[in-house]
Amino acid sequence: MDIQTLRTPSYPIDAQFVERWSPRAFTLDPIDERTVLTILEAARWAPSSYNSQPWRFVYARRDTDHWDSFLSFLNDFNRSWAGRAAAIVVVMSKRTFRIPGKDEELSLPTHSFDAGAAWAFLALQASLIGWSAHALAGINSDHIRSKLSIPDDFSIEACVAVGRAGDAALLPHFLRAKEVPSDRRPLVDMAAEGRFVDGT
Numbered sequence: 001m002d003i004q005t006l007r008t009p010s011y012p013i014d015a016q017f018v019e020r021w022s023p024r025a026f027t028l029d030p031i032d033e034r035t036v037l038t039i040l041e042a043a044r045w046a047p048s049s050y051n052s053q054p055w056r057f058v059y060a061r062r063d064t065d066h067w068d069s070f071l072s073f074l075n076d077f078n079r080s081w082a083g084r085a086a087a088i089v090v091v092m093s094k095r096t097f098r099i100p101g102k103d104e105e106l107s108l109p110t111h112s113f114d115a116g117a118a119w120a121f122l123a124l125q126a127s128l129i130g131w132s133a134h135a136l137a138g139i140n141s142d143h144i145r146s147k148l149s150i151p152d153d154f155s156i157e158a159c160v161a162v163g164r165a166g167d168a169a170l171l172p173h174f175l176r177a178k179e180v181p182s183d184r185r186p187l188v189d190m191a192a193e194g195r196f197v198d199g200t
């Protein structure tokens with residue numbers, strides 16, 4: 001079944017939104033650094049509060065000196081499949097910002113919201129050029145902070161595994177049945193004019 005049959009939008013959105021998904025089965029195709037930077041370039045153009053651009057990225061590609069260290073950032077479950085990814089990106093955000101021309105460092109309550117927008121742009125760009133990006137919250141943030149010397153005023157938001165989607169047979173057995181694009185709850189359960197709805 002193709003992805004558009006599995007994921008049918010209720011309103012006429014661009015196909016890119018339903019065609020992006022988060023596979024775990026990756027081929028062992030390597031990714032060149034220019035492609036990683038192309039994907040991160042899209043993230044750079046995300047909107048942010050005060051245009052503060054609080055997102056930061058550190059990446060490693062498979063079969064480089066950094067790879068084993070980046071794999072050690074993931075929990076056991078995520079490591080069971082993400083070892084075949086072509087790259088892992090650590091997404092961080094700065095909790096403070098400075099208004100241009102001023103010295104004072106102000107709190108930025110939107111730092112995670114803004115980094116989330118950047119992640120979404122990253123994922124869409126990857127998908128548009130034939131790669132897949134899979135966000136990972138199952139990570140060890142303390143370990144990442146210490147290994148990469150991340151300063152205290154930066155939050156570690158998530159990691160992202162980037163790879164080329166492959167056949168589910170590439171996965172450990174216990175993950176194969178899950179390797180299908182997911183659906184979404186109906187829009188009426190989460191959006192309404194003038195009143196709060198929570199259809200969960």
Ligand SMILES: Cc1cc2nc3c(=O)[nH]c(=O)nc-3n(C[C@H](O)[C@H](O)[C@H](O)COP(=O)(O)O)c2cc1C
Nearest residue numbers: 020021022023078134135136137138139158181182
């Ligand atoms: C912030 C974030 C953290 C996630 N963490 C994990 C994770 O640790 N392991 C995993 O296998 N998937 C993880 N996912 C993937 C989600 O389960 C997936 O995005 C969701 O089920 C929707 O599916 P789709 O991305 O294919 O549309 C994460 C996604 C996001 C956005």
